[in-house]
Amino acid sequence: MIECQNIAKTYKIGEIETHALKNASFKINDGEFVAIMGPSGSGKSTLMHILGCLDTPTSGQYLFDGHDVSKLSDDELADIRMKKIGFVFQAFNLLPRAAVLRNVMLPLIYAGVSKKPREEQAKDALRKAAFPEGFWNHYSNQLSGGMMQRVAIARALVNNPTLVLADEPTGNLDTKTGLVVLNTFQELHLEQGRTIILITHEQYVAEHAERIIHIRDGSIINDSQVKNRRVVNGEL
Amino acid sequence: MKLADILQETYTALSSNKVRSGLTILGIVIGIGSVIAMVSIGQGASGQIQSSIEGLGSNLLTILPGVIQPGRGIVSSGRGAAQTLKNEDIDVLQGIEGVAYVSPEVQRRFQIVSPAGTNTNSTVIGATPEYEAVRNVVAANGSFIAESHIRSMGRVAVLGPTVAQDLFADSDPVAKTIRINKINFKVIGVLQSKGSAGFFNPDDTVFVPLTTMQKILAGVDFLSTIAVSVENKDLMPQVQESATTALLVKHRVDPQNPDFSIVSQADIIGTLTQVTDTFTIFLASIAGISLLVGGIGIMNMMLTTVTERTREIGLRKAIGAKKKDISLQFLAEAVVLTFLGGVLGVLLGWIISLAVSSLAGIATSVSVSSVLLAFGVSAAIGILFGYYPARKASGMNPIDALRYE
Ligand SMILES: Nc1ncnc2c1ncn2[C@@H]1O[C@H](COP(=O)(O)OP(=O)(O)OP(=O)(O)O)[C@@H](O)[C@H]1O
Ligand SMILES: [Mg+2]
Numbered sequence: 001m002i003e004c005q006n007i008a009k010t011y012k013i014g015e016i017e018t019h020a021l022k023n024a025s026f027k028i029n030d031g032e033f034v035a036i037m038g039p040s041g042s043g044k045s046t047l048m049h050i051l052g053c054l055d056t057p058t059s060g061q062y063l064f065d066g067h068d069v070s071k072l073s074d075d076e077l078a079d080i081r082m083k084k085i086g087f088v089f090q091a092f093n094l095l096p097r098a099a100v101l102r103n104v105m106l107p108l109i110y111a112g113v114s115k116k117p118r119e120e121q122a123k124d125a126l127r128k129a130a131f132p133e134g135f136w137n138h139y140s141n142q143l144s145g146g147m148m149q150r151v152a153i154a155r156a157l158v159n160n161p162t163l164v165l166a167d168e169p170t171g172n173l174d175t176k177t178g179l180v181v182l183n184t185f186q187e188l189h190l191e192q193g194r195t196i197i198l199i200t201h202e203q204y205v206a207e208h209a210e211r212i213i214h215i216r217d218g219s220i221i222n223d224s225q226v227k228n229r230r231v232v233n234g235e236l
Numbered sequence: 237m238k239l240a241d242i243l244q245e246t247y248t249a250l251s252s253n254k255v256r257s258g259l260t261i262l263g264i265v266i267g268i269g270s271v272i273a274m275v276s277i278g279q280g281a282s283g284q285i286q287s288s289i290e291g292l293g294s295n296l297l298t299i300l301p302g303v304i305q306p307g308r309g310i311v312s313s314g315r316g317a318a319q320t321l322k323n324e325d326i327d328v329l330q331g332i333e334g335v336a337y338v339s340p341e342v343q344r345r346f347q348i349v350s351p352a353g354t355n356t357n358s359t360v361i362g363a364t365p366e367y368e369a370v371r372n373v374v375a376a377n378g379s380f381i382a383e384s385h386i387r388s389m390g391r392v393a394v395l396g397p398t399v400a401q402d403l404f405a406d407s408d409p410v411a412k413t414i415r416i417n418k419i420n421f422k423v424i425g426v427l428q429s430k431g432s433a434g435f436f437n438p439d440d441t442v443f444v445p446l447t448t449m450q451k452i453l454a455g456v457d458f459l460s461t462i463a464v465s466v467e468n469k470d471l472m473p474q475v476q477e478s479a480t481t482a483l484l485v486k487h488r489v490d491p492q493n494p495d496f497s498i499v500s501q502a503d504i505i506g507t508l509t510q511v512t513d514t515f516t517i518f519l520a521s522i523a524g525i526s527l528l529v530g531g532i533g534i535m536n537m538m539l540t541t542v543t544e545r546t547r548e549i550g551l552r553k554a555i556g557a558k559k560k561d562i563s564l565q566f567l568a569e570a571v572v573l574t575f576l577g578g579v580l581g582v583l584l585g586w587i588i589s590l591a592v593s594s595l596a597g598i599a600t601s602v603s604v605s606s607v608l609l610a611f612g613v614s615a616a617i618g619i620l621f622g623y624y625p626a627r628k629a630s631g632m633n634p635i636d637a638l639r640y641e
Binding site for chain 1: 248547559560
């Protein structure tokens with residue numbers, strides 16, 4: 001379970017202060033599927049980084065499984081990220097000089113998984129992310145934007161995280177592949193009970209979640225359950 | 237993170253920028269290579285000087301007339317000018333316990349002419365049969381000066397190999413007649429070559445009986461040197477002291493102001509070793525500076541790499557890499573670079589020292605200890621100069637690093 005209590009994030013560059021997040025409070029229970037929506041620059045990615053234990057709030061408390069994240073050391077945070085969190089970055093952040101498979105295996109290398117099983121897990125994750133098998137050994141900088149996005153998704157899933165955070169995971173995908181990815185998230189959620197938090201601009205994509213949090217100018221303006229939830233299986 | 241994975245990452249990182257890695261390695265190669273080469277040349281030269289001096293006779297005390305000024309070295313003894321060593325001193329020295337042989341010597345340079353008319357200007361030494369034992373000379377052909385020649389003031393000569401070659405080319409000089417200072421001498425032997433001792437070439441000499449030298453050739457009654465061989469090395473200090481006391485009494489001079497000096501072979505070797513050691517250290521420290529420059533090259537490259545790969549570092553941290561994982565990765569890159577540089581540098585230094593020994597004729601020796609030292613130093617340089625960049629990388633905040641442009 002994760003809980004935000006009055007968290008704020010202020011960036012200060014010289015004299016200019018940007019209040020990326022103001023006083024946000026909410027709770028997300030284990031096994032929930034939540035979408036976060038809001039206009040560009042509203043602080044979605046900032047919030048996501050805090051939820052993913054990559055960054056700490058300027059004020060307020062963020063509790064991850066009951067631990068106050070600001071009290072944990074860098075290495076303890078790294079450990080949480082390695083074992084419990086899968087992160088799909090808005091900018092993908094793949095290693096350009098490494099093949100697709102190696103990119104996906106990277107988290108397992110740091111987790112100390114040995115060669116054979118980590119290759120199996122990586123292939124599994126790539127299939128779940130609907131990544132075409134013919135490109136597994138391509139360098140990641142030779143891929144299209146949509147393919148890179150799917151590599152990033154596969155990498156987020158490879159360590160079987162309990163919390164998946166995805167920043168615009170379908171932004172670069174056509175409707176069909178987008179649906180495959182959404183299906184993967186729904187399966188993870190339904191069948192394995194993972195917590196999934198998804199950032200999106202599109203109401204249509206957000207409706208695949210159970211709950212939508214609206215955010216504007218760093219504040220939460222709406223937090224409600226989805227009434228007519230979409231399920232991919234029927235659409236495919 | 238497993239060691240195999242760290243090495244895999246290192247390989248990928250270094251091979252993706254081959255030119256830069258190669259140039260950085262080159263810096264270390266030159267540094268290590270020159271240290272190895274310089275030390276081997278220095279050690280080889282000092283070993284060679286030492287063995288050629290020992291070849292002149294170990295367990296040897298040399299008594300010279302006059303005083304050796306402290307700090308001005310052996311050369312400043314007023315040889316020739318000082319006339320304080322006399323034939324009577326020989327008996328005094330012979331009586332000292334521990335003395336094996338006493339070889340009195342008179343040395344002069346003379347013009348020497350062969351029957352064919354070729355001539356050379358060489359050192360002529362008036363010696364006794366003891367010279368053979370004390371100075372380790374061996375007759376290759378014929379024989380050395382005998383006791384009977386001394387008593388009869390015989391006009392006989394023994395040639396050093398260089399003189400024999402100069403005067404007689406390849407023909408056998410034994411039984412031929414040569415003229416030393418316009419006086420006829422019969423050649424009775426030729427010595428084996430001993431090789432140059434650096435400043436003095438023992439092969440470029442002619443030996444005549446001591447009495448002949450003193451009475452006929454030079455017309456003097458003093459000696460230029462008395463060489464004393466001691467029964468064994470351990471007795472050297474004791475014999476040196478007894479000889480000093482005995483000669484002081486004999487010469488009736490003030491102990492504070494003696495008119496002779498006694499130099500042991502150990503003193504000469506000690507002085508020369510000091511010189512060659514200083515020389516080796518000097519060479520090695522110049523080479524060491526280039527090693528330092530190579531190390532700075534490593535640091536420069538690693539800092540550039542860390543900056544270039546900031547986003548990558550951010551990503552690795554974001555997906556769970558610990559500080560230790562990141563710093564080990566960059567440290568491994570630096571150490572692999574210096575290690576490769578070390579291996580190639582040892583090879584290069586070895587080739588240089590082989591080339592020097594075959595071209596310049598200095599016997600060089602690459603010792604195991606200097607190779608081990610080179611590896612130790614290069615690994616240490618890798619760790620030392622890789623540590624700061626690695627620390628810088630591992631301390632980055634993941635989000636800042638990911639946003640870095
Ligand atoms: N590292 C930073 N330094 C300074 N300002 C920042 C930093 N990161 C974000 N901001 C600012 O914080 C605000 C929120 O940014 P954020 O990236 O969270 O927006 P977003 O909702 O993800 O937008 P988009 O939908 O375009 O991705 C913006 O005004 C941005 O300029
Ligand atoms: Mg964003």
